[in-house]
Amino acid sequence: MSRVFAQARSGLVYAGLSLAAFVSIFPFFWMLVGTTNTAPDIIKGKITFGSALFDNITNLFAQVDMVQVFWNSTFLAIVGTVLTLAISSLAGYAFEMFPSKTRERVFAVLLLTLSIPFAAIMVPLFVMMAKLTLINTFTAILLPSIASVFIIFYFRQATKAFPHELRDAAKIDGLKEWQIFLYIYLPVMRSTYAAAIIIVFMANWNNYLWPLIVLQTNENKTLTLVVSSLASSYYPDYGVVMVATVLATLPTIIVFFLLQRRFVEGLTGSVK
Amino acid sequence: MILGRILGGAMAKSRIGRAEQRNGWLFIAPTLVLLGLFMVYPIVWSLWMSFQTGRGMNHSFGGFTNIIRLTQDPVFLRALTNTGIFLVVQVPIMIVLALLFAAALNNPKLRFRGFFRTAIFLPCVTSLVAYSILFKSMFASDGVINDLAIMLHLMDAPISWLGDPFWARTVIILAITWRWTGYNMIFYLAAMQNIDKSIYEAARIDGVPGWARFRYITLPMLKPVILFTTVISTIGTLQLFDEVNNITTGGPSDSTLTLSLYIYNLTFKFMPSLGYAATVSYVIVILVAVLSFLQFLVAKDRKA
Numbered sequence: 001m002s003r004v005f006a007q008a009r010s011g012l013v014y015a016g017l018s019l020a021a022f023v024s025i026f027p028f029f030w031m032l033v034g035t036t037n038t039a040p041d042i043i044k045g046k047i048t049f050g051s052a053l054f055d056n057i058t059n060l061f062a063q064v065d066m067v068q069v070f071w072n073s074t075f076l077a078i079v080g081t082v083l084t085l086a087i088s089s090l091a092g093y094a095f096e097m098f099p100s101k102t103r104e105r106v107f108a109v110l111l112l113t114l115s116i117p118f119a120a121i122m123v124p125l126f127v128m129m130a131k132l133t134l135i136n137t138f139t140a141i142l143l144p145s146i147a148s149v150f151i152i153f154y155f156r157q158a159t160k161a162f163p164h165e166l167r168d169a170a171k172i173d174g175l176k177e178w179q180i181f182l183y184i185y186l187p188v189m190r191s192t193y194a195a196a197i198i199i200v201f202m203a204n205w206n207n208y209l210w211p212l213i214v215l216q217t218n219e220n221k222t223l224t225l226v227v228s229s230l231a232s233s234y235y236p237d238y239g240v241v242m243v244a245t246v247l248a249t250l251p252t253i254i255v256f257f258l259l260q261r262r263f264v265e266g267l268t269g270s271v272k
Numbered sequence: 273m274i275l276g277r278i279l280g281g282a283m284a285k286s287r288i289g290r291a292e293q294r295n296g297w298l299f300i301a302p303t304l305v306l307l308g309l310f311m312v313y314p315i316v317w318s319l320w321m322s323f324q325t326g327r328g329m330n331h332s333f334g335g336f337t338n339i340i341r342l343t344q345d346p347v348f349l350r351a352l353t354n355t356g357i358f359l360v361v362q363v364p365i366m367i368v369l370a371l372l373f374a375a376a377l378n379n380p381k382l383r384f385r386g387f388f389r390t391a392i393f394l395p396c397v398t399s400l401v402a403y404s405i406l407f408k409s410m411f412a413s414d415g416v417i418n419d420l421a422i423m424l425h426l427m428d429a430p431i432s433w434l435g436d437p438f439w440a441r442t443v444i445i446l447a448i449t450w451r452w453t454g455y456n457m458i459f460y461l462a463a464m465q466n467i468d469k470s471i472y473e474a475a476r477i478d479g480v481p482g483w484a485r486f487r488y489i490t491l492p493m494l495k496p497v498i499l500f501t502t503v504i505s506t507i508g509t510l511q512l513f514d515e516v517n518n519i520t521t522g523g524p525s526d527s528t529l530t531l532s533l534y535i536y537n538l539t540f541k542f543m544p545s546l547g548y549a550a551t552v553s554y555v556i557v558i559l560v561a562v563l564s565f566l567q568f569l570v571a572k573d574r575k576a
Contacts, residue, residue: 017377024391030406045414045415094300103297119511120556121314123535123553124313124321126539144310177299202397232521
C-alpha cells in the first residue's frame with residue numbers, strides 16, 4: 001500500500017517538475033522560433049520554424065546601428081562589473097578584516113540603504129546629474145551603481161570563511177595590506193568573485209530604468225533600451241524584435257554557463 | 273629595562289592598530305564617498321523635495337499640500353491598489369512554488385536533477401525587458417497562449433489578455449512568477465543542502481513521515497532564508513517597473529499601473545512635478561520599511 005502511494009507521489013513529483021521545466025523553457029523556444037517568422041505569423045502564434053530569419057536580421061541592422069548599440073551595452077556591463085567588484089569587494093574585505101566599533105555602525109547604516117527603492121532616489125539623482133551636465137553620458141550610468149551594498153554584504157559574508165592565518169603569514173613575510181588583498185585574498189576567493197561577476201554583469205547588462213532616463217540619444221542607447229523601444233511602437237515588427245531579444249539574452253546566458261559551477265560554489269559558500 | 277620593553281611592545285602594538293585603522297578607512301573610503309553622494313544625499317534631498325510644490329524647476333515650499341493631494345489622487349490610489357494586489361497574490365504563490373521545487377530537487381535519488389534545476393533556473397538569466405516582450409507577444413489576442421489553451425480545451429474562446437483589466441493583471445503575475453521562482457528556489461536549495469543529514473536520519477528512525485519531516489524540520493530550518501527572500505521579493509514588487517512598462521504600459525485604464533511607473537510618468541512623461549513625484553516615492557520607502565518590519569515581527573513571533 002505505502003509502496004503504491006510512494007510511487008504515485010514520485011510520479012506526481014516528476015509530472016510537476018516536467019511541467020515546470022516545460023513552462024520555463026517554452027518562452028526561450030518561442031523566442032528562437034520567432035526569429036525565423038514574420039511579424040504577422042508571430043502575432044498569430046505560429047510555433048514552427050519559418051524562413052524569415054535572414055530578412056529579420058537585415059531589417060534589424062537597417063533600423064538600428066547594432067554594432068554601436070552592442071558596444072554600448074558591452075562597455076557599460078564590463079566596466080561597471082570591474083569597478084563594482086573592485087570597490088565593493090575592497091569594502092567587504094575591510095569591514096570583516098579590520099573590525100572597529102565605528103565601522104560596524106557605518107555598516108549597519110549601509111545595510112539600511114538596501115531597503116531604499118531606486119524609485120525614491122531617481123528624481124533627485126536625475127536633477128543632480130542634470131546639474132553636473134552628465135545627462136546622456138555613461139558616467140551618469142556608472143557612478144550611482146559601482147558602490148553596491150548588496151555586493152559589499154556578500155563579500156563580507158564570504159570573507160568570514162577566508163583563513164586569517166594566510167593574512168598573518170603574509171604579514172610576517174612583509175607584504176603590505178593592499179598586496180595581501182591583491183595577491184592572496186583575490187586568488188583564494190575566486191569562486192566568490194565568479195558568483196559576484198554573474199550577479200553584477202547581469203544587473204548592468206539588463207539595467208533599464210536608469211538608462212531609460214539618462215541616455216537620450218540613439219548613439220548612446222543600450223541594447224535593452226533598443227529592444228524596449230522596438231517592441232513599444234504601435235505595430236511592432238516582432239520578427240526584428242525577436243532577433244534583438246536573442247542578442248540581448250545571449251551574453252548573459254554565456255556568462256552564466258561559463259561561470260555556473262563557480263556560481264553555485266560561491267553562493268553556497270556564502271550561505272555557510 | 274622591563275618598563276622599556278613593555279612600553280616598546282605597547283607602542284608597536286598601537287602602531288599596528290593605527291595602521292589597521294587607517295587601512296580600514298582607506299579600503300572603504302571609495303564606497304563611502306560614492307554612497308554618500310549618490311544614495312544618502314538624494315534620499316535626504318528627496319524628503320525635502322516632497323514638501324515642495326510647483327512644476328519643472330520652479331517650486332516653493334508647500335507644507336502638506338502634496339500629502340493632501342495624495343489622498344485625493346485617484347490615479348495614485350489605483351497604483352497603490354495594483355501594487356498591493358501584485359504583492360499579496362504573487363509573492364506567496366512564488367515562494368510556495370519555489371519551496372516545492374527545492375524540496376523535490378533536494379532529493380539525491382531524483383533522476384534528471386541537474387536538468388530540472390537548470391531548466392527552472394533558466395528564466396533568471398533573461399533581462400526583465402526581454403522576457404516582458406516575450407510575454408507580451410505570447411499573450412497577444414490571437415497569439416500562441418490562446419491557441420495552446422484552446423487546443424488543450426482549457427477554454428472555449430480566446431481571451432483578450434492584455435485588453436482586460438483582470439487578465440492583464442494575471443499576465444503580469446504569471447510573468448513575474450515565471451522570472452523569479454527559480455531564483456528563490458536556488459536560495460532554498462542552498463539552505464537545504466546545509467541542513468545536517470543526521471537530523472532527518474534520526475526523525476526517520478523515530479518514524480516521522482515525510483511531510484512531517486518537511487513541516488517540522490525543513491521549514492523551521494529555512495525560516496531565515498524564507499524571511500530573506502520574502503523581504504527581497506516584497507521590495508522588488510514594490511519597485512515593479514520594467515514588466516508593466518513593457519507588457520502593458522500600465523493599462524488597460526491604469527489597471528496595471530504601479531507606483532514606480534506612476535513616479536516615472538509624473539517626472540518624465542507629463543509636465544514634471546518633481547515635488548509630488550518625490551512624495552509618491554516616499555510612500556514606497558515607508559511601505560518597504562513597514563512591511564519589512566512586520567515580516568521580521570511575524571518571523572520572531574513564530575519562533576516563540
